[in-house]
Amino acid sequence: MELVTTAPALVPYDEVLDRYDPVLGLETHVELGTVTKLFCGCSTVFGADPNTQVCPVCLGLPGSLPVTNEKAIEFSIRIGLALNCSIAEWCRFARKNYFYPDMPKNYQVSQYDEPLCVEGYLEVPGPGGEIYRVEIERVHLEEDTGKTLHVGGATGRIHGATHSLVDYNRAGIPLVEIVTKPLAGTAKAAADVARAYVTELRDLLRGLGVSDVRMEQGSLRCDVNVSLMPKGAAELGTRSETKNVNSLRSVERAVRYEVERQGARLDAGERIVQETRHFHEDTGTTSPGRSKEEAQDYRYFPEPDLVPLAPARDRVEQIRATVPEPPSVRRAQFAAANGFTTLDLEQMTNAGVLDLVEQTIAAGAVPAKARAWWMNTLAAAANERGVEVADLAITSAEVARIAALEDEGVLTNTLARQVVEKVLDGEGPPDAVIETHGWRVAGEDELVAAVEAAIAAQPDLAAKVREGNQGAVGPLVGAVMKATGGSADARRARELLMERLGS
Ligand code: ADP
Ligand code: MG
Numbered sequence: 001m002e003l004v005t006t007a008p009a010l011v012p013y014d015e016v017l018d019r020y021d022p023v024l025g026l027e028t029h030v031e032l033g034t035v036t037k038l039f040c041g042c043s044t045v046f047g048a049d050p051n052t053q054v055c056p057v058c059l060g061l062p063g064s065l066p067v068t069n070e071k072a073i074e075f076s077i078r079i080g081l082a083l084n085c086s087i088a089e090w091c092r093f094a095r096k097n098y099f100y101p102d103m104p105k106n107y108q109v110s111q112y113d114e115p116l117c118v119e120g121y122l123e124v125p126g127p128g129g130e131i132y133r134v135e136i137e138r139v140h141l142e143e144d145t146g147k148t149l150h151v152g153g154a155t156g157r158i159h160g161a162t163h164s165l166v167d168y169n170r171a172g173i174p175l176v177e178i179v180t181k182p183l184a185g186t187a188k189a190a191a192d193v194a195r196a197y198v199t200e201l202r203d204l205l206r207g208l209g210v211s212d213v214r215m216e217q218g219s220l221r222c223d224v225n226v227s228l229m230p231k232g233a234a235e236l237g238t239r240s241e242t243k244n245v246n247s248l249r250s251v252e253r254a255v256r257y258e259v260e261r262q263g264a265r266l267d268a269g270e271r272i273v274q275e276t277r278h279f280h281e282d283t284g285t286t287s288p289g290r291s292k293e294e295a296q297d298y299r300y301f302p303e304p305d306l307v308p309l310a311p312a313r314d315r316v317e318q319i320r321a322t323v324p325e326p327p328s329v330r331r332a333q334f335a336a337a338n339g340f341t342t343l344d345l346e347q348m349t350n351a352g353v354l355d356l357v358e359q360t361i362a363a364g365a366v367p368a369k370a371r372a373w374w375m376n377t378l379a380a381a382a383n384e385r386g387v388e389v390a391d392l393a394i395t396s397a398e399v400a401r402i403a404a405l406e407d408e409g410v411l412t413n414t415l416a417r418q419v420v421e422k423v424l425d426g427e428g429p430p431d432a433v434i435e436t437h438g439w440r441v442a443g444e445d446e447l448v449a450a451v452e453a454a455i456a457a458q459p460d461l462a463a464k465v466r467e468g469n470q471g472a473v474g475p476l477v478g479a480v481m482k483a484t485g486g487s488a489d490a491r492r493a494r495e496l497l498m499e500r501l502g503s
């Protein structure tokens with residue numbers, strides 16, 4: 001009999017990282033929130049009808065000439081400074097030549113060996129509270145491409161599609177690319193650190209006011225490079241590059257999957273192919289894209305239609321003076337102002353609810369309550385639904401409203417949680433849900449009547465309580481809750497029972 005051995009496709013993450021050290025490299029693209037595009041006056045507003053925000057420049061028509069958007073340069077410098085980079089005294093745009101239908105000029109204006117910002121770092125809080133210093137190699141400015149829509153296939157990919165449509169509204173929107181140096185030493189925290197880095201970077205960019213950083217709309221997207229090397233090895237392993245990962249959760253899952261896949265390959269004595277890979281949201285897996293074994297020749301050369309960039313030093317210093325405190329400092333201030341401990345802060349950051357708690361407090365909620373709602377009920381709801389907490393169908397204002405109704409005694413905690421569920425199910429804002437279901441806390445009169453009825457109905461229990469058996473009050477409270485359809489405040493019901501039973 002012939003014995004066929006096939007290597008397992010995946011080896012569990014922890015097992016792989018007992019034997020290998022992971023190395024990460026993150027390339028983050030952020031669309032700048034300028035009013036107009038990088039080299040023309042076209043609007044950058046998201047969601048307009050296809051090909052309504054285009055002109056000869058961003059369509060690359062012959063004879064058109066680009067003019068650099070000064071705001072985009074300023075925003076890029078702001079990002080570089082916030083990431084502790086040096087700002088080039090002089091640099092140039094370069095043409096990156098390749099053919100792709102979503103790129104009307106057949107080249108992309110980017111930066112090559114002369115980026116605007118180099119050599120910085122970002123400090124990132126890891127899962128256990130330790131700080132990882134992520135070295136930044138470069139921050140450069142380029143133009144975004146258009147968007148291709150493949151029609152007729154089941155997956156939206158080009159394979160199986162009958163035709164493709166191109167929308168050039170995005171072509172020419174300023175895009176900043178932030179590239180890290182290879183990050184080693186994260187061990188089993190690798191997946192969490194990758195996610196934490198993108199989270200921290202997103203918060204930093206938001207604080208700078210340079211982008212709306214909406215991953216779901218593609219204004220922040222990430223290429224995730226992962227490699228493994230045997231523990232203690234001196235040389236980096238071969239990396240894979242998972243392209244266009246567009247949620248924080250996906251960043252974490254992509255790292256996890258690549259570790260498991262590459263670990264299985266290496267264990268089987270195979271080598272890792274240097275390639276780009278696609279991430280699949282539905283399965284959390286990656287699949288091969290284009291091989292990078294032979295580096296594509298982009299025939300870079302300095303962009304002849306644009307003058308070099310030479311940011312004046314005093315201008316750079318002016319910009320530096322307006323860079324806000326980094327997110328870590330702002331988080332500490334927020335904690336102090338709202339009575340949160342370092343641990344609270346860490347937990348909220350790791351759960352991805354810090355912004356939401358902040359907004360809920362801003363909408364009028366008591367800080368501790370705002371924190372509890374997001375960390376408990378809403379985190380659990382997100383987990384059940386398999387979505388990010390931030391993507392739940394409830395606004396911070398709605399959470400604040402529900403918290404207020406509970407504080408005012410209009411809702412019990414049980415009812416309040418039911419209201420949350422209904423809001424999440426799309427039944428409308430809290431007040432509408434309460435109205436629809438007739439939910440509210442039983443008034444004092446109704447409660448007193450129910451208490452008296454419960455005592456009358458169960459004289460044996462009542463007698464036991466009178467004799468000092470506190471445990472016997474439980475079933476009586478239960479009877480009151482039942483009689484009021486669950487709308488009673490259980491604590492108040494217990495108080496009233498105790499008062500009447502002289503206990
Ligand atoms: P490319 O153009 O192929 O995407 P870049 O240099 O722009 O190459 O980006 C590569 C990214 O991968 C960088 O963040 C870099 O630090 C990282 N990187 C390089 N080598 C490795 C490696 N062996 N393992 C993991 N990441 C790596
Ligand atoms: Mg890349």
Ligand code: ZN
Pocket residue numbers: 037040041042053054055056057058059172
């Ligand atoms: Zn244009």
